[in-house]
Amino acid sequence: MVTESTPWTQTEFTQLELGDARLNKRARLLMERMAADPMASVPKACQGWGETMAAYRFFDNDKVEWHAILEPHWQQTQGRMQAHRVVLCVQDTTELDFNGQGAIGLGPLTYEAQRGMFLHPTYAVTPQREPLGVLDAWMWAREKKDGSGKRGGPKESVRWIEGYERIAEMAPSLPSTRLVYMADREADLMPLMERAQALGTPADWLVRAAHNRCLPEGDKLWERTTGGEPVGQIAFTMAARHGVKARTVHQRLWVQRVELPAGKGKCIAATCLVAREFDAPAGVKPVEWRLLTNRTASTVEEALELIEWYRARWEVEILFNILKNACRVEALQLGTIERLERALALFLVVAWRVAYLMRLGRTCPDLDAHLFFDPDEIRAAYLLTKTRVPAQPKLNEVLRLVARLGGFLGRKGDGEPGAKTIWLGLREVHVAAKTLRLLSDDGGDDICV
Incomplete structure (x- = not known):
């Protein structure tokens, strides 16, 4: 359980093991920086030149595998799944357009002239649409077509079958949870159905x-x-x-x-x-x-x-929307596809976190806000909106204040805030919270406010 003194990034990456304590520390720090301002570039998100260069060295480190970065989040996701009778394991593919960038290793997209890569995650959500996290992912770039119009490389449809196999492997460790593999039309493949049957259909x-x-x-x-x-x-x-x-x-x-x-x-x-x-x-x-x-x-x-289960598939589209428009991953300029993969592994968790807060604010509005925000972030949300801090701030109350800072009007007919106003508001809150911490650490001496 997250406490007031434990940032969510520390809890989510408790089991991180990249083979070096310094790499573990750097990954956690990068996650905190990216979560604090998802729309910022790497230099802007980092604090100073030294930290920026350390971030680039991390992304350039061939010893760091992107799936090793995601492994602790996968484990935390499985832990959250245990509390639910049914979990929908949604798969989908999105294009990441890096056209105009000279990154090495990218390939054509739907239009042959475009350059980029593909991302294919498995996203765990409940039937009530609560995002539990990312379970698995594929990242790849296509090869160019040859003179005969044929494209080399692995057959891309295999990702749907391997995605099911991954869920099937997970099923025995979740005996009280029924897993449901769910996908759109690309997954209408007879080999997938045959494979599920051959395995005994451990997941629907x-x-x-x-x-x-x-x-x-x-x-x-x-x-x-x-x-x-x-x-x-x-x-x-x-x-x-x-x-x-x-x-x-x-x-x-x-x-x-x-x-x-x-x-x-x-x-x-x-x-x-x-x-x-x-x-x-x-x-x-x-x-x-x-x-x-x-x-x-x-x-x-x-x-x-x-x-109703199929309608919950839309949650993965929300994840992609946050990844592209809040985290702005298509603006990353890291030079190679391997560096991009390491950055995407971190941003996938950030994107899930924004979606998770949005959904819990609607379904569990009365949860203690301190389970999701540290005291300075809560204080900043109330301070920036000129609202009095209650004795026990609730999650929905704080989220609505955060969303107000991102442009949410909160009128009677506006409903609950969406992901965009939340991520925009989080930027303002994190900046204000950082200022409050600096004022507190300095004692307020010789600082004009």
């Missing part, structure tokens, strides 16, 4: 279907599923996005248990669930999801549960 899988497969009886998967009457319907509010207003979505649900051909006379038993929007506003494309899972859904309640 739920993926968005991309292929309208032919069934053994000769008909098609989606037509078979929606051929009868819907089993029920669901209504939910789709949150506002950039350029798109929030709106209510009404969907009808169809569920069908099927046998999917797996080649050589083999089949994989699966449930296909189709959620199709009706009465969509004019000019708006109806929302339709086609899902595949190993789980059965014999009741409307079980079908609704699967839909």
Whole structure:
């Protein structure tokens, strides 16, 4: 448990072991600096020239493996997972665009002329969308296409299968927690389903279907599923996005248990669930999801549960948004892909932390704020907003003050603050908290305030 005297970075990296105590200390310090101001460049985040050069030496150290940096966070994440009956292990891939930079080892992105790399994490969240942390990650750069248009290097689809294998390996150590592997359409792969079956399906899988497969009886998967009457319907509010207003979505649900051909006379038993929007506003494309899972859904309640799980997949998009726009990882100028990987390992934890605070502020508003902020940070939030400090500050109260500093208005109809206003506000709070510490250490002598 985090205490007032223990920064969260120390707790999260308790088991860090990079082979040298000095490297361990440097990694923890870098995490504190980056968490204090995620949008800052490396020189700005560090305190002085000496610390800046030490940071660059850390990123340039070939003895430091990026997965070793993340290992203690992976362990802490698994510890948090033990408290939950179901944990969704969400996988997705995002492009990191470093176009225009001369970093060695980068490759083409979706557009061949762009240069960058790919990041593919496994993100653990609860069905209630509480982010528990990062469980695994792939980082790589593509090779250029040759003269025939073919691209060398490992087959990228393997990452989805290996991602499932990693979760399957973890399952026995979490006997009271049901793990659910979840991914979007890229993971609609028969080899993945076959691998899960070969392992005995120690973790469930739920993926968005991309292929309208032919069934053994000769008909098609989606037509078979929606051929009868819907089993029920669901209504939910789709949150506002950039350029798109929030709106209510009404969907009808169809569920069908099927046998999917797996080649050589083999089949994989699966449930296909189709959620199709009706009465969509004019000019708006109806929302339709086609899902595949190993789980059965014999009741409307079980079908609704699967839909709610899939909707939680959006949390990984929030993680990517924070990583790119709060941490500004695409602005890093570190010269090589290996240095970028080490920096990304640290920033993944920072991004999770912002998302974690945002979600807990909504779901557990009355938690003691001292479990997540040190006393100077709490004092700074109240001081900068000219608000009186209560005897026992609560998490949601402090987060809303932090978000106010980041542009959150807090009006009656504004709801709870989002990740962006929180990370912008955290910058102001950390600067003010640092000032308060300096004033306290100096005793206030000869300082004008």
